[in-house]
Amino acid sequence: MSKPNIVVLMGGPDAEREISIKSGTAVAAALHKNPDFNTTLKLIDTPSTEELVSMNADVIFPVLHGPFGEGGPLQQLLEKAKVPFVGSSSIAAANAMNKVTSKEVAKKLGIPTPSWTVVQKAPCELAPPLVLKPLDDGSSVDIAICKDTQEVNASLEKLLQKKTHVLAETFINGREITVGIINGKPLPVIEIIPQTGNYDFAAKYERNDTQYIVDPSIPDNRCISWSVQLVREMKLRDVARVDFIIDRDGPWFLEVNTMPGFTDCSLLPMAASHHGLSMVELCSKLVVAALARTTPVES
Numbered sequence: 001m002s003k004p005n006i007v008v009l010m011g012g013p014d015a016e017r018e019i020s021i022k023s024g025t026a027v028a029a030a031l032h033k034n035p036d037f038n039t040t041l042k043l044i045d046t047p048s049t050e051e052l053v054s055m056n057a058d059v060i061f062p063v064l065h066g067p068f069g070e071g072g073p074l075q076q077l078l079e080k081a082k083v084p085f086v087g088s089s090s091i092a093a094a095n096a097m098n099k100v101t102s103k104e105v106a107k108k109l110g111i112p113t114p115s116w117t118v119v120q121k122a123p124c125e126l127a128p129p130l131v132l133k134p135l136d137d138g139s140s141v142d143i144a145i146c147k148d149t150q151e152v153n154a155s156l157e158k159l160l161q162k163k164t165h166v167l168a169e170t171f172i173n174g175r176e177i178t179v180g181i182i183n184g185k186p187l188p189v190i191e192i193i194p195q196t197g198n199y200d201f202a203a204k205y206e207r208n209d210t211q212y213i214v215d216p217s218i219p220d221n222r223c224i225s226w227s228v229q230l231v232r233e234m235k236l237r238d239v240a241r242v243d244f245i246i247d248r249d250g251p252w253f254l255e256v257n258t259m260p261g262f263t264d265c266s267l268l269p270m271a272a273s274h275h276g277l278s279m280v281e282l283c284s285k286l287v288v289a290a291l292a293r294t295t296p297v298e299s
Helices: 017-032 049-054 073-081 090-097 099-108 149-162 201-206 222-233 267-274 279-291
Strands: 005-011 038-044 059-062 116-119 130-134 144-146 166-170 175-182 190-193 211-214 239-247 250-257
Touching: 005 017, 017 038, 017 279, 049 073, 059 073, 059 279, 073 090, 090 099, 099 116, 099 222, 099 250, 130 149, 144 149, 149 166, 175 222, 175 267, 175 279, 190 267, 211 267, 222 239, 222 250, 239 267, 267 279
Parallel strands: 005 038, 005 059
Antiparallel strands: 116 166, 130 144, 130 166, 175 190, 175 239, 190 211, 239 250
């Protein structure tokens, strides 16, 4: 029996293209070590359905981060191409990428999430301190933490030049926690401790002074069961990462990511490794889950 052809996609048109290239390269390197697969790595921009079909893949592993790559459009193309792929369906991916939609799901489940409003123009009705961010981006792209009204207005002016809508969220001062989910099962919790300020893009990818504590001592572990609940309720599949902030009142849900990073400093592979899953095993598990689906099914 011939080996399945696995095509790893990286790149895309989103702000996190360079991170996607690092992640995709790491995933392909891991899958190359699995002798059960024929693995190919492809750099893409915005492919057509025909291009995806022409790749002759048994499974496509789209390691893209951002609105196009993980927020539904690419998944919709893959569904039209009728190629099984790693990750959530186009509908579930779009709902997860929209921070308001995911916060509404959390609220429905009784999971605390910071108060929020969607802003189209200044002033903002929510009182500072606030976190301002795009509705549909990741990796702290264009995030601003504002301690007073002056900072809020200045940041809104900048953000609304790029986006038509901005999410304003009450700032919670606490411990940053993330929970990875693989095939419905939680990985060990990771606490993120930036050396200075916020866990922004630079702290994630450009500096090496951020601390990561795997399986930290935390007074409230509900974030683990809540992550599983959220992933199930949102019909996410294969892989996800759920982010929280914990203060003296307990965990607060922030957002969910349907294609977390796979770079050498990414949280999901770190948690998987602590759980006893090597990068090869982690990526292979995700491919096997996708192979089990003969055609993509919308949910």
